[in-house]
Amino acid sequence: MAGHDYSSRVIWTGNRGEGTAHYRAYDRTWDIAVPGKPVVPCSNDPLLGGDPAKMNPEDLLLSALSACHMLWYLHYASEAGVVVTGYEDVPVGRGEIGPGGAGRFLSATLQPVITVAAGTDLVAAEAIHHRIHSVCFIARSVNFPVSYAGRFIIAA
Incomplete structure (x- = not known):
């Protein structure tokens, strides 16, 4: 198996001058x-006092999961002759906060709306979804169930 390395740089920007001198100081x-890529400003989950205008770790994980599924869907669709002209997903992640404040995802549901060319075999287009979980890097890396509830639109 070939290995892949991924790298990122996370820079804390929340020092108001006294660092972590106390809980509300930062x-x-x-x-x-x-x-080589645009900087993404992030914050904590708004439920925990974060800035709702910024991405948080939960947003990023759910978005990565959805994007990975989409990219594999488009790949398999092109191989199968399923012509996709639009793809939009509004995934939903379900989480819980346990005693002591520790949180986790319980599940995620992908809800893609996929626009396909007229005459597309929708049974074949739907079957593609069932192949993706076994190859999607992100879906194979999470420890919670990922399901999908997609629908198709036939292009006019």
């Missing part, structure tokens, strides 16, 4: 800075 903000 912001839970940071930047994700990958060389």
